[in-house]
Amino acid sequence: MIEHADNIGMGAVLRADVCVIGAGPAGIALTLALAERGVSVLLLESGEREADAATQALYAGELANAQLHSPPDTYRQRRLGGSSAIWGGRCMPFDVQDFETRAQVPHSGWPLSYEDLLPYYPAANALAEAGRFSYDARQALGEQVAPMIAGFDSPSVSTEGLERFSCPTHFGQRYAGRLQNATGVRLLLGANVTALHLQADGQRLASVTVRSLKGRQFEVAARSTVLASGGLETARLLLASQGRTPAGVGNAHDVVGRYYMCHIAGQVGSLRVSGSPRQVRHGYEVSPEGIYCRRRLQVVASEQRRLGLANAVARLHFARITDPAHRSGVLSGLFLSRRLISYEYSRRLQGGQTTLASYARHVLNIASDPLDTAGFLGHWLLKRTLAERKFPSVILRNRSNLFSLEVHGEQLPQAQSRVTLSDRRDALGMPQLHVDWRYAQADIESVRGTLDVLALAFEASGVARFDYQRETLEEDLMRFGAYGGHHLGTARMGSDPRTSVVNADCQLHSVRNLFVAGSAVFPTSSQANPTLTLIALSLRLADTLATRLARPPPLQLHALAEAA
Numbered sequence: 265m266i267e268h269a270d271n272i273g274m275g276a277v278l279r280a281d282v283c284v285i286g287a288g289p290a291g292i293a294l295t296l297a298l299a300e301r302g303v304s305v306l307l308l309e310s311g312e313r314e315a316d317a318a319t320q321a322l323y324a325g326e327l328a329n330a331q332l333h334s335p336p337d338t339y340r341q342r343r344l345g346g347s348s349a350i351w352g353g354r355c356m357p358f359d360v361q362d363f364e365t366r367a368q369v370p371h372s373g374w375p376l377s378y379e380d381l382l383p384y385y386p387a388a389n390a391l392a393e394a395g396r397f398s399y400d401a402r403q404a405l406g407e408q409v410a411p412m413i414a415g416f417d418s419p420s421v422s423t424e425g426l427e428r429f430s431c432p433t434h435f436g437q438r439y440a441g442r443l444q445n446a447t448g449v450r451l452l453l454g455a456n457v458t459a460l461h462l463q464a465d466g467q468r469l470a471s472v473t474v475r476s477l478k479g480r481q482f483e484v485a486a487r488s489t490v491l492a493s494g495g496l497e498t499a500r501l502l503l504a505s506q507g508r509t510p511a512g513v514g515n516a517h518d519v520v521g522r523y524y525m526c527h528i529a530g531q532v533g534s535l536r537v538s539g540s541p542r543q544v545r546h547g548y549e550v551s552p553e554g555i556y557c558r559r560r561l562q563v564v565a566s567e568q569r570r571l572g573l574a575n576a577v578a579r580l581h582f583a584r585i586t587d588p589a590h591r592s593g594v595l596s597g598l599f600l601s602r603r604l605i606s607y608e609y610s611r612r613l614q615g616g617q618t619t620l621a622s623y624a625r626h627v628l629n630i631a632s633d634p635l636d637t638a639g640f641l642g643h644w645l646l647k648r649t650l651a652e653r654k655f656p657s658v659i660l661r662n663r664s665n666l667f668s669l670e671v672h673g674e675q676l677p678q679a680q681s682r683v684t685l686s687d688r689r690d691a692l693g694m695p696q697l698h699v700d701w702r703y704a705q706a707d708i709e710s711v712r713g714t715l716d717v718l719a720l721a722f723e724a725s726g727v728a729r730f731d732y733q734r735e736t737l738e739e740d741l742m743r744f745g746a747y748g749g750h751h752l753g754t755a756r757m758g759s760d761p762r763t764s765v766v767n768a769d770c771q772l773h774s775v776r777n778l779f780v781a782g783s784a785v786f787p788t789s790s791q792a793n794p795t796l797t798l799i800a801l802s803l804r805l806a807d808t809l810a811t812r813l814a815r816p817p818p819l820q821l822h823a824l825a826e827a828a
């Protein structure tokens with residue numbers, strides 16, 4: 265059933281087995297899985313079915329350094345489906361080593377292993393509509409599949425790993441029907457949770473306060489409550505709920521909001537491959553079940569460990585779009601139309617020379633490359649705009665065998681990178697977020713180490729040569745600051761309550777019936793984009809909750825009035 269918060273009685277107290285706060289991929293996956301197990305769920309979603317400016321403004325916040333991080337109301341969507349309304353759909357699981365304690369990654373080591381999460385990945389893949397859970401090129405594309413780069417075979421570098429692409433599935437649109445019809449599910453739109461209230465002993469959550477932008481206010485008291493409000497907003501809710509704990513809920517050791525990670529990403533260097541361009545797989549390949557897949561280069565785990573490198577991948581990419589020297593009409597067309605593209609996707613088209621001369625060179629590129637430009641427009645219209653499963657991104661025909669590398673690397677967790685509460689308040693009176701994202705020199709050096717391994721491996725193979733400017737690497741990686749859209753680690757998982765917020769079950773160490781679903785719990789960031797793993801964790805949490813609720817403890821209703 266889907267209702268609106270404005271239709272709930274003022275001061276009402278709603279009850280359910282589980283209250284889930286936030287209907288993005290995490291909250292929706294969790295809710296559907298709980299409903300399948302007969303658990304009643306009240307799903308509270310701040311947003312509406314479509315984007316709404318007043319609701320989106322609740323995400324506004326402050327930045328410590330605007331060069332390093334985008335405004336917090338960008339790269340997030342406060343609406344049914346959450347940021348999946350605009351995500352790119354790139355899916356891949358975390359690697360085995362991501363869960364391990366690694367000497368080269370401070371604060372690493374999850375309290376669960378890859379094997380613990382593995383049973384949940386196939387269902388996560390299905391929800392994301394990314395096809396089979398198969399991320400090895402031979403398994404996914406067939407034993408006879410051509411190598412990524414003919415003649416390149418290195419014991420240090422794997423080219424077999426794949427990323428698979430979701431439609432990209434907008435979870436709000438795709439699953440609204442199932443949420444509407446699922447037995448025991450009640451989804452409230454326009455329902456902003458503004459405070460979490462602990463019982464007197466501080467060990468259980470009694471209720472949450474819900475407010476609508478039109479002034480409706482009520483409480484929800486559930487046996488268990490799950491924060492599925494995204495990597496930044498989860499920390500905000502915990503920090504802002506200061507009724508019984510002045511530092512915020514679960515924050516006795518000042519860990520909430522710390523260890524905030526994104527990814528270290530950028531376009532670097534130049535890779536020249538010898539031989540025929542046909543022998544290089546740099547773009548998308550389609551799996552037998554019709555899923556777009558793409559290969560990546562990755563230093564193997566044993567070499568990462570031996571050389572003290574964090575996890576990272578690199579894709580073959582085209583020349584820097586902003587520089588008209590690429591002479592591609594397609595790229596120049598993209599550059600010139602960047603104002604028509606949403607902020608999140610045009611940001612990396614900003615910068616570079618924007619003189620009249622460079623504009624003229626971009627126009628000239630289009631004029632002198634009419635066939636490719638027209639061909640690209642037709643392909644984009646058919647395969648992207650009109651297609652339900654969309655071609656994931658712009659890929660140029662490879663004529664020259666000349667590429668740059670697009671790096672996507674793990675960010676090392678550090679306590680100083682953090683979000684806190686600002687003095688400013690939103691329209692509902694909640695303190696806004698203050699985002700102070702930081703990276704360390706070690707992040708840059710780790711990418712440097714990865715690039716050096718790749719360069720050596722290419723040289724040894726004799727089929728390619730990779731060069732990059734060592735002195736500008738930091739600038740290349742930090743040109744656009746933190747990789748937008750991946751908000752990780754602000755309520756990290758661990759076994760020690762002094763250095764983590766939730767345990768292996770995603771339960772707050774200090775509050776027995778309060779849980780977190782989403783990338784806030786990631787203690788380390790992997791090379792992988794986060795959504796597949798946060799969905800898998802949400803499905804695992806559904807199992808945990810269903811098992812626990814089979815023997816529900818008596819609800820201490822008297823505590824509700826006390827705590828409110």
Ligand SMILES: Cc1cc2nc3c(=O)[nH]c(=O)nc-3n(C[C@H](O)[C@H](O)[C@H](O)COP(=O)(O)OP(=O)(O)OC[C@H]3O[C@@H](n4cnc5c(N)ncnc54)[C@H](O)[C@@H]3O)c2cc1C
Nearest residue numbers: 286288289290310342346347352353354457494749793795
């Ligand atoms: C441009 C862009 C591209 C991306 N591309 C990829 C990609 O290719 N691959 C990938 O893996 N990831 C990608 N991501 C990241 C991906 O979108 C997120 O990982 C994913 O959406 C997180 O899901 P979530 O449910 O945890 O949080 P969200 O999607 O943020 O959902 C949180 C929900 O909680 C609601 N909410 C927030 N506060 C409250 C409150 N106080 N009360 C009630 N409800 C609340 C919000 O309205 C929202 O619906 C991308 C993100 C962006 C912005």
